[in-house]
Amino acid sequence: MVVSELSEQDVNRLFRALADATRRDIVRRTLVTDVSVSQLADSYDMSFAAVQKHVAVLEEARLVTKESRGRERMVRGNLERIRQAQRLLDHFEELWRSRIDRLDILLAEDEPAPPDT
Amino acid sequence: MVVSELSEQDVNRLFRALADATRRDIVRRTLVTDVSVSQLADSYDMSFAAVQKHVAVLEEARLVTKESRGRERMVRGNLERIRQAQRLLDHFEELWRSRIDRLDILLAEDEPAPPDT
DNA sequence: ATAAACTGCAACCAAATGGTTGTATCAGAG
């Protein structure tokens, strides 16, 4: 189980960070190329401080990292975190498959349902 | 592009709905088997109304559907919505790949960068 | 017909979110 690295709190932060269009856009841009905070701020119709807060949220969720370069902080998207989110969603798929399996078993049996677990 | 069905608002709701441990658990349970709202409420250490609100959030995000059965409302997880979330994350992966491609091009060239697009 | 179980919804509350402005720090340019 590769996902056990993540606490429930971590998962909360991860999905919450993705639940904002500006932040998703920042992640997209910084996955393609490193961008400074002020470059990002120029792109959105809000204050520098607001963009900075979004970056901070993404950083706490570890969806981006920051690296000092002179007086700028370059923001870089962290693909590994995206992959962790994907793995979490994969688990939901597996659960769903288990429902199908249970149905199959029921259909294949003419005995009463087996003791649970 | 299969994801264009989703507005930014839809995506916000989708990820926000997933950003709560109780709601994720409800989705997991209702993906495996249909469960009534009161059965769900029994499982968590909060009021019935609180659980009902969580279900409502999931319903708005279309992560679950409800179906009347007698006096109960059976909650059923909607895998398709999970898959849409996965596709959204896949797009992030593709963007990241484009970064690599760009690097490859730069390394392979000794001419100045080609006109973009 | 009554009572009990299941649900929906409104009103309320504390805390978190997403934005603002203002001030301070820090690195680079003149």
Place this chain on the structure above:
DNA sequence: CTCTGATACAACCATTTGGTTGCAGTTTAT
């Protein structure tokens, strides 16, 4: 050294969120 650009951070504010209690409406059971 001084000015400017880039960032950080605090204080503040409106709205949303996640919880509560209370009440009303339906469906089932007695």
